[in-house]
Amino acid sequence: MYTSLLRRKTAGEALFDAVNTIGMLLVCFVTIYPIWYVLVNAFNEGQDAMRGGIYWWPRVVSLDNFQAVFNNPGIMLAMGVTVAKTVIGTPAHVFFTAMVAYAFSRRELVGRKIYMLLGTITMFFNGGLIPFYLLIRDLHMLDNFLVYIIPAMFNFFDLIIFLAFFREIPAGLEEAARIDGANDFSIFVRVVIPVSMPVIATIALFHGVYQWNDYFTGMIYINNMDLQPIQTYLYRVIALSSSNIMMAAMPGGITKSVTSQSIKLATMVVTTLPIVLVYPFLQKYFVKGMMIGSIKG
Template sequence: MRFLNTRQSISENAFELINIFIMLIICFLTLYPIWYCIVNSFNDGADAMMGGIYWWPRMFSIDNYKAVFADTSILKAFAVTILRTVIGTALAVYFTAMVSYALSKKELAGRKIYMMIGSITLFFSGGLIPFFILIKKIGLYDNFLVFIIPSMFYFFNAIIFIAFFKELPSALEESAKIDGANDVVIFIKIIIPLSTPVLATIAIYVGVYHWNDYFAGVIFIKSMDLQPIQTFLYKIIAENTSGQMMGRAAGSINQGAVTSQSIKLATMVATTFPIVCVYPFLQKYFVKGILLGSVKG
């Protein structure tokens, strides 16, 4: 086989073959459940109830997706999630970078105290009930900003930023200060453009969190117009509201071709597809950013 090195010993080649075999099994176990959901979501719901569908749809149908998107609630939920992901990710990345840039400077007054407090938050939290009371007291309950403000800063992300900023040449900042630039100008015009890999890495972390989070919508949102798409999916699965979706789409679909289970699968695929499409475009920055933020740190 071409991937085997003829200069290596038989035991080394055997070890590589075993590793490849194990990784293929892990990839299959990871990807097949996703493929299974996609295949069954495009199959006639009544036919899928008989089972035996593993690789390809037996009776291809898009009625499941018609039933999903006939409900205007899912479109509102998509809009809330997209808005939350874009605004929340942009603000979180910029705010975390700004705080981390300050914490990366040894001359910052009280730096050790800030770092100690931040480190404590990695292991302990105040608990859900105190956090819920805090959210209500500051007026964020049933407010769109409850998705944005509490998630603007995570100390774990700050650690990656700090490790990266520490490795930037100090001569860049010194020369900029000689030219009359202050810290804000240096941060915006010099530091940020040089930090594309780590910015993309943190953007992936935060963006995936915002897209996948359902818990905030369940606990802090009571208005249907403000629930994100993952909360919408949670209610379909947990509260079995798929029957209501079938009722709303009664005029546009074949009722016998759609079941509660098929609607759940179609909703899962529809809510996951956008973030899966975005991830590959940022993958190269993700790998590079992780290396810069960990190896150099």
Template sequence: MKVANTENIQIAVKSPKRSTKVKENKLFNIVNIIFMSLFALVIIFPIWDIVVASFSSPDTLRSSRLRIWPEEFSLENYKLVFNDPSIWNAFMISILKTVIGVVTHVFFTAMVAYAMSKKDLLGRNVYTAMGIGTMFFSGGMIPTYLLMKSLGLLDSFWVYIIPALFSYYDMIIIMNFFREIPSSLEESAKMDGAGVWTIFMKIIIPLSMPVLATIALFNGVFQWNDYITTKLYISNEALYPIQMKLYEIIVQQQAQTMQTVGSVVIPTSSESIQLATIVIATVPIVLVYPFLQKYFISGMMIGAVKE
């Protein structure tokens, strides 16, 4: 009886603590939901304002107030942009350099990461020291420009691809992921007569899709948004990506009511062209993200943690 009474007293003591903890969790969840909702609105509303303004007539853009809905719905801004042949060419350049850049970067970085994940690799410590050095030091803008010139990459499409083939930071993430793959899989494949390339292509790559998709997303966003490479190394407008065209539109100080784009002259403003081009340049990468989102968290967590 004494034992039962003691247990009842312990339960009675613990119950208020548990109820208090439950209330604290509910309060935290409510505050967290309110805060994150407000934070999301702060991020989403300016983007929505840009989209709405791009579908508005140029006359309504003279006011600086935020817009919930287009006051005068108009597609003239988008007609102007798409009637310019250089926009289509820039769009194709952006797609090509993003697709080719992502595929080559992920494949080349994964190859190096697979080799570096082997502890018996000859000279592994030297390669590691060299790679870490590149994360902290660089040659600078002028030496890099002279290097690109000596390699014949100026005014070449491959200036978008070759310098971006490898990233030591991405290699570390992929390498740590490869180390989590059981070595017994490789040993059994070698016993069946599989070579290094067969193991890498048919075992390692299929098992590493989360981390590879994460690196592809990082590099894809970089390739799509990059215009500095074009500004430094490209003078041929036929090789301009969409972001460089957007940069040109923004820096042009043309606030006239008559704006010429390509061979078309339509009453508009430079701001309306900017907004339409921003939307066109942003939509493709935003549409790609949901397809890679499911790999994003798992790839970063598994590849970035070493036990």
């Protein structure tokens, strides 16, 4: 048996492994290098970067690009809006979606199959942007911070993940709580939530990343610059050349070394770095929650 396990690979197996390795390395390079390129050029002096030829390391290291970014009060205000909507919107989404999923997991729920059918349809079809915009307008949520929170409180795909987990919770836990006099809401808060932390962490990661990266909501429903999130701000810097406005507000010593392109790159780094740093620490909960949902579902 040990001889068979330690046998040498055949030529075909060795070739297959080599092709797999080369392919994966190529995919990793194509994925990582654009990020590295932006980072390198963001830390390079703007005027020097205009000469080109910077691919792997900064040629003239400078922090002027980031100073230009942080000297603009708009980006710090936008960062605050993004942090606020992520911190508020993620728990609200997790709690509300989990509560609805718990109701769906109860077999005695009247019309449960109809609700599931209607919810499934919404995963593939929707009313479109214009009707949704009119709805947001009629609800008086245009130029309102709540537009980031209320419409995003429920997602049917996340409900399905919750539902697969809740259905596997032992019925004895809920029965014991009912004997002690707990109602449905008490059972949900005191019994279901504590034993569902892996799937809660998974959905929180899903929605937290969505809230941080969402630029479309601020672009469509928010005209007040004080309520725009950092990703919408980044969109305006890149697509609408707002970096020229940022340069106009810089002290004279800085404007000699930065360019509109270098400010754009530095802004990209500032807006994406926080979620990139946080994601690896949350990924283990994401993997655990998804595996539990797939096994028990």
